Amino acid sequence: MADAQTATMEGRVEAGGFKTRGVGGFRLALRFALREMRGGLSGFFIFLACIALGVAAIGGVNSVASAIQSAVNEQGQELLGADIRFELNQRTATDEEAQWLNSLGEVAESANMRSMARLVDASDQALVEAKAVDASYPLYGVLETEPALSHEALFGLHGDVHGAAVAPLLLDRLGLELGDQLLLGNQTFELRATITNEPDAVSDGFGFAPRMLISLEGLEAAGLVQPGSLVEHTYKIRLDGNVSDTDLRALREEASRQFPEAGWSVRTRENAAPSLASNVERFSQFLTLVGLTALVVGGVGVANAVRAYLDGKRTVIATFKSLGASAGFVVSVYLIQIMIIALIGIAIGLVLAALMPFAASAALANVLPVPSEAGLYPLALGLAAVFGVLTTLAFALLPLGRARDVPATALFREMGIATGRWPRLSYLVTSAGLAALLAVLAIAYAEDKRVAMVFVGGMVAAFLILRLVASAVQWLARRAPRIRSTALRLAVGNIHRPGALTPSVVLALGLGLTLLATLAMIDGNLRRQISGNLPEIAPNFFFVDIQSHEVDQFTQIVEDEAPEGKLIKVPMLRGRITALNGVDVREITPPAEGGWVLRGDRGLTYAINQPENSSLSEGEWWPADYQGEPLVSFTEEEGKELGLELGDTITVNVLGRSVTARIASFRQVEWETLAMNFVMVFSPNTFAGAPHAWLATLTDENATSQGEASLLNAVTRNLPTVTTVRVKDALDVVNSLVSQLATAIRAAAAVALIASVLVLSGALAAGNRARVHDAVVLKTLGATRRVLISAFAMEYMLLGLATAVFALLAGTAAAWFVVSQIMTLPWEFLPDVAVLTIVLALVMTVGFGLIGTWRVLGHKAAPILRNL
Known part of the structure; x- marks a missing residue:
């Protein structure tokens, strides 16, 4: 008080009042703000933690993503x-294409395909990702093997045996050692080294099986490449001279002009790993939105801290107003203080965020195939700082607005800062505008605007609903019948009284618990689907690259080994969509949800009859003897996402030939069954005479592990070029990936939950002054410590239970929407997640509440009664 009065004397001007406008007024407000902050940051530690946590989460996630992208x-x-x-x-370059490619610079040719590697005695086998390379490989980087060998020593022909380098995982799966031999196709390979670093592995995409590196000569000797085989032939070029990215883009366009029918996929060094970059971008977007949720939850803590701080400064505010300070001047003083404290929290968060790429470069070294470049990323840190400032202002203005209009007489009468009244319209509009700007920035900087809009909309809706939930709880408490239990009656009264903790507690816990329940439900449903439901409804095996002359033999083997199984066979080709309605797909900006159909190659098939695992939603199927223009049946969901309609045309490039077909129908397909489904099914006359292989599935509900192993061995032994994929093994790989993803998602959700805990602690601390008065008065009137503790515990339990019920309902609804509507998977309510949500809410509210209450009950009565 002395500081305030001294400063007032220093700042007086004409008429004995305050100079509260213009530059002079700002300087005076700044002087007052700094003088009052000499007492430290007591009461603002929750404020600092909330802001620092949210800023660190947003800045750190985006910095790590920027580090990976930079690398x-x-x-x-x-x-x-x-x-x-x-x-x-499915084809090599023609002579003309090869001549043009060689004219550009040094060329390294390679071929990628999946196949079955088996032991020499045919007792066991494993799926491998075979990659055949020439002597020029690699043009950039270094192939690292253990032991280190030259190309000839590693892959050369010794006698009648070729060499190979394999991933250590393959040795573990088949119980082999270096020097042992494997059969791949019709050729024997000696395992001469293990792969420790394959420089271009990330550009080849994700593989379900261990890598096996061989030479192009070895692949030819293996006899795996047959007409229609699913093999990717790659031509990598080191260009002559210094070539800019602009030159590369021009070269890409030249390739399209000179060879419009080639149907090749062209990628340059500036887009070396699009799948990795896209996945990192999407995941960082999700984590950023979760971090924003933590920051917004922390905003509730900011509002509580500001309200409690201003409540403690009521006598100083009263003095300001009594000495002639305007209400706006008072707001300026405390807004400056709040922003200074917020900047300290933001600075702490930015320091933590800046350190995250350095920690991630070591932590992610064994997870990502690309070492992230540790460093400072100003854009990511700046975005986090902006979010921190906007959140602070949006949530601090409302309690400041309430304090602005409280008269000095009310403050001197110890009435405090009222929470039930609304501030002036200008404060409400400004706060709402800042919140809207926060949402706009979150959406603008997101790669997938639709997901960001849904997330932000859901967060806004959750805020409004949680406020309604709090009001509903207070309304019910206000109308509760008279209860005989004194403790319970006090608990119910505390829920609806003026200045009650109900809105703060429900908001604090509601968002964090809702997010946690949503993610837990999604994770649980995915795990059950992969480990339980999918294996029950999915085929046991996929068989790929069955040659046309092998179909009868293959069918006989399967019938002998699995007589009760259901075998489905379809012709299989690979093709790329090059145009929609005559418009080149490179000139089309597809929506995020359907764009995957236009990226890369798609599996294609033709059929006389409609596939049994699909149903027509529009159009008609072609007659069995149809011989007209090429027709295609497109999946409904993907077709509508691309804006396609019946009668539209689609151009696909297959084996270097462009084919245009008209859409005759749309089909509904259940992708989650893992049965054979294709985005496009063509009329049989479309690919008449085109070489192709066959794809088959086998479903046998009564199959045993021993029977599956016997079938796998029989197919691989008799038809070594057929690739067999056991669905259970593939699901194990997917389950492992989901587990890693779930761990990261849980960590992100924990950030929001920690913010909720901080806000809950702040809300309880903000209400301590009123609690002290209540406890003292009640103890003076004869209430025992046991009654008071029981009353407070019941109050926190009721609030926690109400919040948990909302979080469970909202989280279940959100998870149902994601799983059933977006992922189109079967949905199942998980009771264990429900119990965990309720228990967590009760433990947090009652636990933190009683910790604060114990301190409240320890206050002496006399000092409090003298100030009433």
Whole structure:
């Protein structure tokens, strides 16, 4: 008080009042703010923690994503293994194409395909990702093996045996050692080294099986490449001279002009690993939105802290107003203080965020195939700082607005800062505008605007609903019948009294618990689907690359080994969509949800009859003897997402030939069954005479592990070029990936939950002054410590239970929407998640509440009664 009065004397001007406008007024407000802050940051530690946590989460996630993206960009040549890469499916380059490619610079040719590697005695086998390379491999980077060998020593022909380098996982799966031999196709390979670093692995995409590196000569000797085989032929080029990214883009366009029918996929060093970059971008977007949730939850803590702080400064505010200070001046003083404290919290958060890339570069070294470049990323840190400032202002203005209009007489009468009244319209509009700007920025900086809009909309809706929930709880408490239990009656009264903790507690816990329940339900449903439901409804095996002359033999083997199984066979080709209604797909900006259909190659098939695992939603199927223009049946969901209609045309490039077909129908397909489904099914006359292989599935509900192993061995032994994928093994790989993803998601959700805990602690601390008065008065009137503790515990239990019920309902609804509507998977309510949500809410509210209450009950009565 002395500081305030001294400063007032220093700042007086004409008429004995305050100079509260213009630059002079700001300087005076700044002087007052700094003088009052000499007492430290007591009461603002929750404020600091909330802001620092949210800023660190947003800035850290985006910094790590920027670090990975920077590494991808800087190592583009090594990751791609070239300056520019041309990829062809199911065919090699023609003489004319090869001549043009060789004219550009040094060319390294390779071929990728999946196949079955088996022991020499045919007692066991494993799926491998076979990659055949030539002597020029790699053009950039270094292939590291253990032991280190030259190309000839590693892959050369010794006698009648070729060499191979394999991933250590393959040795573990088959119980082999270096020097042992494997059969791949019709050729024997000696395992001469293990792969420790394959420089261009990330550009080849995700593989379900261990890598097996061989030579192109070895692949030819194996006899795996047959007409229609699913093999990718890649031509990687080191260009002559210094070539800019602009030159690369021009070269890409030239390739399209000179060979419009080639159907090759062209990628340059500036886009070396699009799948990795896209996945990192999407995941960082999700984590950023979760971090924003934590920051917004922390905003509730900011509001509580500001309200409690201003409540403690009521006598100082009263003095300001009594000495002639305007209400706006008072707001300026405390807004300056709040922003100074917020900047300290933001600075702490930015320091933590800046350190995250350095920690991630070591932690992610064994997870990502790209070492992240540790460093400072100003854009990511700046965005986090902006979010922190906007959140602070949006949530601090409302309690400041309430304090602005409280008269000095009310403050001197110890009435405090009222929470039930609304501030002036200007404060409400400004606060709402800042919140809207926060939402706009979150959506603007998101890659997938639709997901960001849904997330932000859901958060706004949750805020409004939680406020309604709090009001409903107070309304019910106000109308509760008279209760005989004194403790319970006090608990119910505390829930609806003026200045009650109900809104703060419900808001604090509601968002965090809702997010946690949603993610837990989604994770649980995915795990049950992968480990339980999918294996029950999915085929036991997929068989790929069955040659046309092998179909009868293959069918006989399967019937002998699995007589009760259901075998389905369809022709299989690979093709790329090049145009929609005559418009080149490169000129089309597809929506995020359907764009995947236009990226890369798609599996294609033709059929006389409608596939049994689909149903027509529009159009008609072609007659069995149809011989007219090429027709295609498109999946309804993907077709509508691309804006396609009946009668539209689709151009696909298959084996270097462009084919245009008209959409005759749309089909509804249940992708989650893992049965054979294709986005596009063509009329049989479309690919008449085109070489192709066959794809088959086997479903046998009564199959045993021993029977499956016997079938796998029989197919691989008799038809070594057929690739067999056991669905259970593939699901194990997917389950492992989901587990890793779930761990990261839980960690992100924990950030929001920690923010909820901080806000809950702040809300309880903000209400301590009123609690002290209540406890003292009640003890003076004869209430025992046991009654008071029981009353407070019941109050916190009721609030926790109400919040948990809302979080459970909202989280279940959100998870149902994501699983059933977006992922189109079967939904199942998980009771264990429900119990965990309720228990967590009760433990947090009652636990933290009683910790604060114990301190409240320890106050002496006399000092409090003298100030009433």
